[in-house]
Amino acid sequence: MPVPDTALADGVLAARTLPDRGALPLSVSGLRVVAGGRTILDVPSLEVAAGALVVLRGASGAGKSTALNVLSGNMAAQAGRVRWGATDIAALPPSGRRRFRRERLGLLFQDYRLFAELGALDNAALPAAWAPAPRRAGLRATARASLDRLGLADAARRPVAVMSGGERQRVAMARALSTGPAVILADEPTASLDRENADRLADDLALLAGAHTLVVVSHDPAMQARATRLLTLADGRIVDDSDA
Template structure:
C-alpha cells in the first residue's frame, strides 16, 4: 500500500514497503505501443528490485523490452500500469516538472550515443545537471566537475568539445555528467554499443570500479554477454517479461554466460541447470 506525501489532485505516492534507502523497485510494470493497427506489449508485468550497491545487467534480444524497461525506470517514459520507486518515491506518479527535477538530481543516465552537447566543452557538459538546477558555472560545482573528470582520466580534456574527443572519452564525459549530482542510481543503456572492444572494456572496468570502490548502484541494459559478465547480477528479459536471473559468484566467463543466455532465450531445458 502507499501513502501520499503531499495533498491535492496529483499527490505523490510513497511506498511504505520500499525503504527510502532502496535505490530502485518496480511493481507490475506494463507498457504498450501502437504500431499501426497493432498493439505491442513492450513490458508485461515487470517487477524488479535493485538493492543498494548492486551492479545489475539486464539482458535480452532486440524487442525483449529491456530498453523500454530502462526508460520507464529512468523516468523517461511513463508506464501504462504499475509503479517505479526510486528511494521510495513513486516517480511514475510525479507531475512532469517534478519528475524532471527528481530525475536530474537522483537518477544518472548514460546512453549509447553519449548525448553530449556539441557546442559545450567536456566540463560544461558535465556541469549541465548542476546548472539546470540553478548552480553557477564557477565555484564548488566546477571544482566538483574538475575532480570527477580528473578521476576518470580526463583532467587534460576539460576544455575539449565532443568532436575533439574519442568515443571512449565522450562516454567517460557522459558518465561524469551522470555522477555529478551524486544520484541514487546510475542507469546505462547499451553504454558500449558505439565503442570498439578496447574502449568498451575500459567503460566496463570503470563501471565496475564505481560499483566496488564507491558502492554505486548501477543498472546496465545490454545484449552483449561481454558487458553483462562484469555485473554481479544478471536479469534476462524475453517478450516483455523477466524470465530468469542469477547472482554471479565472482567474475563470470563471457563465453559461458553467452551460452547460458542463448539456452534461455531459445527455451532450452538446460538453461537453468547451473
C-alpha cells in the first residue's frame, strides 16, 4: 500500500518515540454475547496479527459496535476469551478492563466525543486528568506533539466548539494517541466527515498500522481500501474474512 504524504507522515516516527509498548496481537475464541435471549455476537475464533489494520463492516445490527465494545472491554461477554497479547480482558474484573483500556487502548468515535468547551490540547491530553502525576507532563507533551503532526499546531488553545469536523476528528485522534496505546479501536471515524477529510483521516489511520493494532468499524470504501484485513459481520457472525 502506498504511503500517502499526510500531516501524520512524521507521526509514525513520533509514535515510536512515545512510551512504546508495541502493537498487540488479538486472539478471540468461543466468544458469545447474548442480549434479550438473542445471540448478538458469536465468534468461535479470530486471530489478528499485531500491527494489522482490520476493518469491520456489515449491515446495521450486524454486531459491529458490540464487537468493538467487547474488544475494548466495555462490554462483558457471556462466554469466550478475548486476548490482547497475553491479557485475556474477558477474564478481567471491570476494574482490570478499565485499567487495560486506559493503558493500552485508544478510541475514536463517529461523533468525536470531545469536550466542546475545552481547547484542542486539553481534549487531546484528557487522559492526563487521571494519569499518575509523574506521567501527566509526558502525556501533555505527547498530545501536543500529536496535534502538531496532525496539522493543529496553532489550534492547541482553540475551543473545539469552533472547529470543523475534520479538525475535531484529528483532535480525537491526538487524544487516542496521547497514552501511546498498543491498540486503536475506531467506530465509523470517517462517517461524519466530508470526502477530503475522510480520506485524510483514513490515510492517518493507515499510517498508524504497524506501530498499533487497529480495528475500525467502517462502511467507508476509502477506509476499507487501506485495511490490511476486511471482516464482514452479519447477525453477529463473521461471514467473510479477507486480506485486503
